[in-house]
Amino acid sequence: MRERGGRRLLLTGAGLAALLLAAALAGPALLPHAPDTQLDPVAARHLPPGSTRLLVTLADGRTLAAERVAPLPGGGLRLTRLGREQHLAASELADAPVRPTRFLLGTDRFGRDLAARLLAGARVSLAVGLAAVAIALTLGIAAGSVAALGGRWLDGVVMRIADAFLAFPRLFLALAAAAFLGPGLPTAIAVLAATGWMGVARLVRAELLSLEGREFAFAARASGLPAGRIFLRHLLPNALTPVFVDAALRLGDTILIEASLSFLGLGIQPPQASWGNLIADGRDALASAWWVAAFPGAALVVAVLAFNLLGEGLRDALDPRRRRPC
């Protein structure tokens, strides 16, 4: 029973995560306009989800969002925009100017397509999360190995530093660092990596210490293998399984913290989109345009949930103690 439940979690999580990654990778190809194009700051402002407008492209590249368009003799157009009629001569228009567009998720206050921004945000949020977790894993594995194998003194120093980092609430430390180092994408990655390695280091250290006492490690030492080789070929690979399972859960947490940072204005900076700063945009317009905050948040929840399901499922699948029916 539990095993099947675990597999269901794993499959749901993996499926959702794959879907998100695919959407993020394909992002720009999926939608007709770029995430930071202001389609029509006046007439396309805060359009509710599912609205349809006729986008009229002008000769200078700008677009106007019209409710209705009718041809005029001589190649010009008569458009109804915000309920008012407006005439455009053929010379003011681009080639093949009219394009009906449906805004599936609505638009924001600058008349930008929220769906496009959401996908752009997915790229940023996932990329920041993956990069930060990768760096945190590297740091944590290095620190944990040094602590486990470097002797008592080094162990003490490394673990006390880890404790000090842990004594900071993570969001707090990330906020302070981002505020003082200047916010932005590189800072966000660095700060999340710098506040994410301690758990990994503890895990790696504990695994290595327990593996060191096992018979195969003793056998390897007895057969005269050099210490470095024992570490790299025998101890480390065995220590890494729980670390990678843990990494999926960490990825969810990291994406969540990045979103909090960006929401508070100290993470990814606009106009670059991230789910967190999209929600912050939506906060200011909550009463009049609920979709601007709602959809990016929902995307964030789906992403975090996907990685949590993945991590849970992996842990169920790989940890034999949890597989026993209870």
Next chain:
Amino acid sequence: MGRYLLRRLAACLLLVWLVLTGTFFLLHLAPGGPGGALEDPRIPSEQRLRWRELWGLDEPLAAQYARFLGAALRGEWGHSFQHHRPVAAVVAGALPATLLLAGAALGVEWTAGLLLGVAAARRPGSLFDELLRFLSLLLYSLPTFWLGLMAVLLFSFRWPLFPPSHLASVGAEALPPLARLADLGAHLVLPALAIGLPSAAALARFVRGSLVETLGQEFVLAARARGLSGRRVLWGHALRASLAPLSQLFGLSLAFLLSGTLAVEVVFAWPGIGRVTFDALAARDYPVVLATTALSATMVVLGSLVADLLLAWADPRVRRA
């Protein structure tokens, strides 16, 4: 026990010192000085120099650090650059609001977490258990600030049941005491739920795991064999035996009390420590940032100490070891 306590306290002090030192150098070595009035070109440079002198920013870093530590030991946290008030007053003014919110959130977390966890543990493997597992994973994945915004959207704007922000209504001071209390309660509901529910989900999972393990043990079977009712076995025997790890968890939720409210305080314009810290960070108000950092680090360190002590209290095996 006494020696253990002393050693733990010493370790706590060491940690708080490390955190403060880290923050101090992070603040002072970061590019760009304190912003605001100190760098404002519209203010005459003599005035800005005087402020620098007044706040000791012109001394060498080592001297500033020594002075900061000495003052901190005496409980003096200096003057806020931004509020032009003693830091202690700024922090003391914001602390009650945060404690109130965090306390309410803690209540939500433990009530909902215990109930859901026990409910799931009664029939492990059932459809209800599976559903709860998924639901708690979902709740756990919710960012508190977004949950808060959506709660405002639904329960303040769509159906105006609760106020969307602040600690009290305008003019609440003039109300009779009971009405004031009700007003405060209404303001607490949404932010406390936004903070409490995601943590309740995590707690429920933990309670479930711990209870399921206990329910499989022999003394539970023995209690059942003696003819005790299912409810009595569950609440009286099994839950009590699971109390040890749970009490440790309670200490840990104390630890993150102060920091957990930050984003939600910003969403709800709640006048607490989180907002003060956030504003101080934006304004590079060093003394305030250092004081709130010290406070939250102390909470974390003390919270984990309390967690260990509670564990020792609840589990005699740990005490003897």
